[in-house]
Amino acid sequence: MPRRTATMLASTLMLIALLCAGVLTPVPYAAMSPGPTVNTLGDHAGEPVLQISGHRTYATSGHLNMTTVRVTSADYRMNLVEAVYGWLAHDDKIVPHDTLYPDGKTEEQSTQENAEEFSQSQESAKVAALKKLDVPVKSWVIVSTVIKGSPAEGRLHAGDVIKSVDGTTVRQPSDVAKLVTKHKPGQDVVFTVVPAKEQAAAEKQHTTATKTENVTIRTTTSKDTGARRAIVGISAGTDHTFPFSIDIKLADVGGPSAGLMFALGIYDKLTPGSLTGGTFVAGTGTIDDDGTVGPIGGIEMKTVGAREKGAQYFLTPADNCAAAAKDTPSGLTLVKVKTIGDALGALKDIRDGHTADLPKCTVKG
Structure with a gap:
């Protein structure tokens, strides 16, 4: 066999061997790519995304699109070839697996957490709008979750309204932890609650629940990485009663990042005229009850997905501006927002044609 032919054959076999090794070698990475984008003012899967009854609504136009990121599953093991391809691909992002699934989080745990965050973001969007x-919106502190095997299991239940702890009135979720941690592990703490069933019945009849129960729970010692402290094994949250019905119909979406766009969609439907002036606006951002917009993950993927669908403007959380501005898709204007008020002001500038006045994102933030 001629030397040149032998060399080419050896090189080919070596390349094949390297490719096989790359395919068979798992690497601790995961992939992120642009996900679906949905107009909160429109329909999805055959029904309106925002459904409001019991209050007058108004016609809307244009787009207020929420955006998503598609990620590989927790149990997917990427190989070296896929990782290299992802690093070279412009629209994908390869990140350490632990970035998306920290502490060995399973797919089921991640899905549950995302569902809870998505539900909370919907509530906050309604309140903010x-x-x-x-x-006026009525709010109260509730038991959000009860940890399995904790002292509170079977004593307190998700949805119970926490009126007081040891006789001290609870006004916000953070009050609960502060009052519990005043105890030493092993001491009793007394919760005064309206049982979840009583609260649900009262809400259904549009009345105020008055029946309360005192529940005594013996505290235990925390087992997390923080300072040792007394706990009972619950997390507290906020629930609300709205003066009319607002339903958000959007399945197979998780996480808190659609909060801002849901709030704007609700606001648009409850006010005359069009917030967008008929333009295609997309965006992202968490939102709290007071209308503060927070940062999200995967901003680069979301701007790409929005532009591919035709978005002209992208409402961007201020803390994500620098990252988003490093690689802005052509034809897309990134608008910096910190609150729902900022977003409404930007939309007014857009529909009035005053785009030079928009607070735009830069690589410096």
Whole structure:
């Protein structure tokens, strides 16, 4: 066999061997790519995304699209070839597996957590929009979750309204932990609660629940990485009663990042005229009850997905601006927002044609 032919054959076999090794070699990475984008003012899967009853609504136009990121599953093991391809691909992002699934989080745990965050973001979006419209919303502190095997299991239940702890009135979720940790592990703490069933029945009849129960729970010692402290094994959250029905119909989506766009969609439907002036606006960002917009993950993927669908403007959380501005898709204007008020002001500039006045994102933030 001629030397040149032998050399080429050896090189080919070596390349094949390297490719096989790359395919068979798992690496501790995961992939992120642009996910679906949905117009909160429109329909999805055959029904309106935002469904409001019991209050007058108005016609809307244009787009207020929420955006998503598609990620590989927790149990997917990427190989070296896929990782290299992802690093070279412009629209994908390869990140350490632990970035998406820290502490060995399973797919089931991640899905549950995302569902809870998505549900909370919907509630906060409703509250933020109605507060901006000066529509009163009733709020109270509830038991959000009960840890399995904790002292609170079987004593307190998700949805119980926490009126007081040791006789001290609870006004916000953080009050609960502060009052419990005043105890030493092993001491008793007394919760005064409205049982979840009583609260649900009262809400259904549009009345106020008055039946309360005192529940005594013996505290135990925390087992996390923080300072040793007394706990009972619950997390507290906030629930609300709205003066009319607002339903958000969007399946197979998780996480808190659609909060801002849901709030804007609700606001648009409850006010005359069009917030967008008929333009295609997309965006992202968490939102709290007071309308503060927070940062999200995967901003680069979301701007790409929005532009591919035709977005002209992208409402961007201020803390994500620097990352987003490093690689802005052509034809997309990144608009910096910190609150729902900022977003509404930017939308007014867009529909009035005053785009030079928009607070734009830069690589410096």
